[in-house]
Amino acid sequence: MRIGELAERASTTTRTLRYYEARGLLHAERTANGHRTYDEADLRLLRQIQVLQRFGFELEETRPFVECLRAGHPAGDACPASLQVYRRKLAELDACIAQLQDVREQVSDQLARAVEAMHELATPAAEPGGPQASPRCELTHAPPPMR
Template sequence: MRIGELAVRAGTTPRALRYYEARGLLPARRAGNGHRTYDEGDLKLLRQIRTLRDSGFDLEETRPFVECLRAGHPEGDSCPASLVVYRRKLDELDALIEELGAVRAKVGAQLARAEEARDVLAADAGVPGGPEPVCELGGRRR
């Protein structure tokens, strides 16, 4: 198949395919007329790349999976190098989750503090729901 058909079937663009070819992820086979030609194996490589990219892997992280498929394994994640990338990605995700948990706790504490301060102001003003908002530029909102 030619580059346009492969791009459509893989859900990408010919430009992306040429980029993958330049990066050594997609084989560069040419027909006698100079057109790029691809087969079902190339489509499988692209689907593997797309699945990994959709899961947050950068393009270089897909290389071991592509090489595993090229080596004849039915799945791109059955080789030792692919497993190393999976483990590294999980460690990265765990660190991000931990970082986001800390940020969430901080924002939650700030919200609780702000609500408490609002409630104190409301009680001091004797106004249910809090005092009337004051514009930072000096006047009351209307």
């Protein structure tokens, strides 16, 4: 199939296919007149790249999966190098999740303090005419550094 047909079947652009070719992820055969041609195996490689990118993998991280398919394995993740990329990606995701959990705890704590401060403002002072507590706004202070 020609580059336009491959692009259409993979829901991408010919520019993207040329970029993948320049990066060594996709290899086109050339006809006598220089046109690029591809086969079903190329479509399969392209779909593997697309799935991994939807999962958040960088383009270069897809290389072991592509090479695994090119080596004739039934799946792109049937090779040790692909499994290593999965492990690295999971560690990266775990670190992001931990960081988000820390931020969530900080926001939750801040919300609790804000609700408490609003409750204190709504409660009448113990002595009429006595000094009222000034509102606390801890958002004006710099948050603790993220880990």
